Amino acid sequence: MGKHILFFVHGMGRHDDKWHHAGANVLRNALTDYDAFRGIRFDDQIEAVPIVYDDIIETWRRKMAEDFAAFRRALLGGLDPGDSSKARSVEKQLDKVEGWIGAGEPGLVWSHAMDVVLYRFFALLWMAIDVSVSRQILAKIKDGRFLTWSVIGHSLGTSVVHNTLNSLYGTGFSGQPPIIPSEFRPRAIMMVANVSRVLQRPGAKVLESRVQPGPASAGRLCGFYLNVRHRFDPFVYPKPFQPDSWPDASTYATLAYQHIQPAHIHFEPDELFKVHDLDHYLKNPRVHVPLFRAIFGTSMIPDPEFEEVRQQFDVAAGSSNVQLARSRLEAMLPASSGNWVSIINSIKRLFS
Numbered sequence: 001m002g003k004h005i006l007f008f009v010h011g012m013g014r015h016d017d018k019w020h021h022a023g024a025n026v027l028r029n030a031l032t033d034y035d036a037f038r039g040i041r042f043d044d045q046i047e048a049v050p051i052v053y054d055d056i057i058e059t060w061r062r063k064m065a066e067d068f069a070a071f072r073r074a075l076l077g078g079l080d081p082g083d084s085s086k087a088r089s090v091e092k093q094l095d096k097v098e099g100w101i102g103a104g105e106p107g108l109v110w111s112h113a114m115d116v117v118l119y120r121f122f123a124l125l126w127m128a129i130d131v132s133v134s135r136q137i138l139a140k141i142k143d144g145r146f147l148t149w150s151v152i153g154h155s156l157g158t159s160v161v162h163n164t165l166n167s168l169y170g171t172g173f174s175g176q177p178p179i180i181p182s183e184f185r186p187r188a189i190m191m192v193a194n195v196s197r198v199l200q201r202p203g204a205k206v207l208e209s210r211v212q213p214g215p216a217s218a219g220r221l222c223g224f225y226l227n228v229r230h231r232f233d234p235f236v237y238p239k240p241f242q243p244d245s246w247p248d249a250s251t252y253a254t255l256a257y258q259h260i261q262p263a264h265i266h267f268e269p270d271e272l273f274k275v276h277d278l279d280h281y282l283k284n285p286r287v288h289v290p291l292f293r294a295i296f297g298t299s300m301i302p303d304p305e306f307e308e309v310r311q312q313f314d315v316a317a318g319s320s321n322v323q324l325a326r327s328r329l330e331a332m333l334p335a336s337s338g339n340w341v342s343i344i345n346s347i348k349r350l351f352s
Helices: 021-031 054-077 084-101 108-121 123-141 156-168 249-253 272-276 278-283 285-296 303-316 322-330 340-351
Strands: 004-009 046-051 148-154 188-192 224-228 257-260
Touching (some): 004 021, 004 123, 021 278, 021 285, 054 108, 054 123, 108 123, 108 156, 123 148, 123 156, 156 188, 188 278, 224 285, 272 278, 272 322, 278 285, 285 303
Parallel strands (some): 004 046, 004 148, 148 188, 188 224, 224 257
């Protein structure tokens, strides 16, 4: 029997081909906590495969930083040298714009916030990313050694996963005809820190596309859709993905769609940014057990064992610092009525 491929699609920020190691190691260690997997090696069952598209974004980041710097020099150089008050006013406005987007700065605003803006609004960029991701997935799933596959999208990667699969099974890419769901589709799609709805494109609404769980005969693109949003992660609040009885009541009743809301805090109050980390999410059995069940079978981890592991995890998370970290994060949570700008502002608050 071939291994199950588990793709990891990264989110905002800089990533290389080893970025998935932290999350994969969490799953690797967690698997042995359950009776059905004693003596079974994670790597004998699962091929953890990173999907990387940051090289495309990095090219655009560099270009935009250079262009903004050139624009600034040209604009200030073209002002009347005798009108110093006007020059100061323009320079202050440029400082505001530069500060807002983090242009040219080495910090996380530029490497995180601009990823969101670029992927949502720049067609040439998002088309290049979607094509690259689809090719990386196709190259692996066409390998005859692998019979089944699933995908974890994290943060911005949830939008990338949705858009790529929506096209891969809808119109196809670059001469590749659309894949037929009844012939080959992911067993599970796990969307961690799901921002796909707030970043959705007009022609690819995430609640209406075929990227839904259910029968392949109905054109659904996965067996399980696991939506994971941490209650104290500010990025999942603007226009959240949290449908009721989705995609329909009968499918929802089978737990093919699950809305998972962990609330654990496994970091110190001065490490609030970790609330968004993929490995922090995956540590919680409320997150990784539904994934293991989706991949290996829903009966593999019985409910009593699941409950026992949850209780042990919650006890281990107890700390006098947890409430302080939780209070600080609560103060950062944006309104659910927010938009992509709210995500940018959250990035600035959380990573500053």
